[in-house]
Amino acid sequence: MAACTTAPGAQQSALLGRGGATQPLIVAPHRRMRITVCTRPFRAAGPRLEAQRFGETTVIHNYGHGGSGWSLAWGSAHEATKLVMEERPSRVAVVGAGAIGLTTATYLAKLGIPTTIYAKEFPAETRSARATGTWSPDSRIALKGETGPDFPAMWERLARKSFATHQYYVGMTGHPVEFSYRYYLSDSAEPTPQSHSGAGPHFADYDDRLDDMTPPAEDLPRSAHSFPVVRARRRISMTFNVSEYSRRLLADYLAFGGRIERADFGSPDDVLALDETTIVNCTGYGARQLWGDDSLIPVRGQIGWLAPQPNALYGAYYNGVGVLSRRDGVILQVHGDTEAWGYQIDNEAPDREEFDRAIATIAPLFENWRG
Template sequence: MKRRAFFLKAGLAGLVVGNQGLTSCAPGPKLYGDKNFYINKGYQAIPKLKLSKDRIIKETVGLRPFRESGPRVEKEMLNNKTIVHNYGHGGSGWSLSWGTGNQARNLVKTTDAKKVALLGCGTVGIATATLLQESGYDVTIYAKDVPPNVTSNLATGTWSPSSRVCAEEKATPEIKANWEDACRFSFRRMQMSLGLNDIIDWGDEYTVRKQKPSGSNISGGHEMFHIDGLNPEWKTLAQKDHPFKADYVRRRSNMIFNIPSYLNFHLNNFLIRGGKLVIKDIKSLEDIDALSEKVVVNCMGLGAKAIFNDEELYPISGQLSCLVPQTEINYKLATDGAYFITRKDGIYLGGSGIERSWDTTPNRQLTEKWVDVLSDLMKDMKG
């Protein structure tokens, strides 16, 4: 026992002496890693985005279904069928999908139907079908395509509930009230999906500009409406609190939708709970009239234009260019001329919006422009 105690005391003494020696000889705290890659301000590290044209792995163009008077959520009769419309969300379809889906469900509840046909398998269609199913309806989705071959797969995937939701001159109190009802319902429902297979994440979002923009829309994104206190608010940062070479920098937390897993998760849940899916290309009112269900919910997006002769509906095209995923990047950033958003399936660059364009051919020059704009921003970050 004495021998063991001796060696124990000797070991502890050697450890203390060794630590003292290391402390006295150390030049100070050492930061590991590339200082040009991590911008460290003590409490915050913002990794730089790796940007080069050879890291682009995909380019797509999606068409947003826009109506100047906002989403169409209303009921009409077609012969002996009741049609409930739910389409035309512009750039806010992902964010408002559950809210306008709930409004469409309330219209279905005014009928005596037990079986419902639903047209479309994008984010609005899947959300509406799920809500109807939760209310006890026997729902069949009819769609010519399913994820990933739907327009919803080509969206940016961020919480933007009033992005191009209507034209400014059409923003009546009634439209705003309907939007607010849908927005609040969607926001609550999105919180229920947090933690489910990482289909929704929260992350920091930055707006970086050389100069403060003029006008009321200082956040960009063509946001029409706002609800105080619903989402974390933008905070203007002092120059000492950010690494960007810019006079106007703002930050907030925001939701990001990991689109492929999100759509698959909710569609699979709908099917597991007894919902039905039929691959069918609906091309005319006669095709709708031939369905066995007496109540039909129309979530076709742009497909509704020709079938229901909606002259108000038109596309706003938006190109996205996807970079190889970068695991340490977990924020979104928008600057003059370009933005990027981080998702599980890649880092998406964007910045275009062309009204009334049906062209879905990617423009390589746009991609290269965004790479150049964001490369200049990254290069000028303080390190």
Template sequence: MDGAGTGDAVVAGGGVIGLTTALALAEAGRRVRVWTREPAERTTSAVAGGLWWPYRIEPEALVGDWALQTLDVYRRWADRPDETGVRLVEGMLGETRLDSLGPWAARVPGLRPAGPQEYAGTALWARLPLIDMSTHLPWLRRRLLAAGGAVEERTVTDLAAVDAPVVVNCTGLGARELVPDPAVRPVRGQLVVVRNPGITTWLTSVDTASEESTYIFPQPGGLVLGGTAEEGAWSLAPDPATAERIVARCAALRPEIAGARVLEHRVGLRPARHAVRLEREELPGGRVLVHNYGHGGAGVTVAWGCARQAAGLVR
């Protein structure tokens, strides 16, 4: 492809995984271009609720370390929330026990059981990064540009044909057709954003065996209510009946949500896979292709751990 050979690396995909990986490469001294089919503001990452927490991602043995590395980064960036979009916010993880989590949980500061007067069931209190993706994604892009990287709206149709010494595949759900990898599948998530009636803490109540879940995330642009996890569903159109059920479930936990004015409906397709694919592949002519996709519902949670590993694979 003409013009591509002027950079040391091309990262395919401009969501949170692609931008973070590109930034890790740029900060390691490589010249990087991101080729993205659409701007970050229109990727699946832009729809994300933004809570740091491993959700619908495998394998657990690796996810914990990736997530903890990312947590360390976000905790530093939380000092500048208006700039980075990252805040540390208290909330409760409903239907969650410490002994049900992996060893990584012992290294998450401040996790503690909620008392019966705080939650009608088993829950954990936590102070976790809650990331406003409408601020965070443009900030990542600006930081990449400041590090000498570039972002181009350009569709990759053949990874092996990209004329660059290093190609990194961060195309998420697009990897299903691009690789092709039929193991990548969509898990549809629908959200409702309402005017915040004054809620300052987040709350999740998630049953991974169900297509419906409940979560409440106070973001600067409104209160984000969720959600769904519909396996194999491709529709990006908000479903009005689903939206009504989301609001009703959230209002059952926080009654002040009932009647809150709806600001926006969102739908995103999580790029799920039986395990994240993070590996190196040799291309003709001594070129390198690194795959970094399949992060399910936890791309923002593992972004830096995976980006650093991907960057290490190109050395």
């Protein structure tokens, strides 16, 4: 029994050895590679996962995953596939090749259903390629009080299914998915809760439904880290190395006989003119224009990319700014004081001042580290 009930902290150490923040990140303007911006496809009621009939054709909508699209992708793919199977299709069209389209199409192809992805943009070009790449299943997923009564349980189903499926990709060449530490740093000895007061949107928060799934955060004694802060907490999280993960998903999909075709649809009629009569709509924020869905609210997010530092793979959050060292770059992101940062902003132009602010906040964390 003792072997089966290892304490979460011991599990963390076993999983990551003595890894974590043993090397400082080099956070400086001269490491800058690029700045990318993308719009999260947010819906107050949560993602749209339902079938809609147009004469002979059925469109299964699978979009609107806010700041959680990568995290929830496999669970959503699974739910969409159940709706597809009710149609008993001989072949299926998937519109979109972001996180949601790729996983849905891979799911279908693995079931042996002839599938074609039609998309304007393929992996490196999509908004999904501009994501942070961390496990964040309830980030801007819905507004409090705006979902149906069944949504929290469905969200939990999506998150659990996804978390399990992402782990098939851990340990593979290129590390499409891996675990690494996140450090939550503060200048106060007291926890700094996210402010949910004020007039801004109040986002739904379901994280505690998954408490059993990962080890809890642990407080670190001052002697156990080199950050110049009063309080440091640490927990394990999942990292998606998005470029490698997308490549792997596309390769798996093609290996199972999936087809791809570039297509830019100007209207629903263009989509409905496809030969396939079962169509999964995974167009993300693009659904706002293509399907005229005004319930999609833009939430802007910007990432400053620094040169990769594969000797130090971990993340940290401090004073409303996050840094995450991934295999394909060190990512800097202003999160603001609440999840309302970027809400209703659809401007995808890079903001250099925001990037400089992120550097100025995070760089001091790595000065004067103990050798």
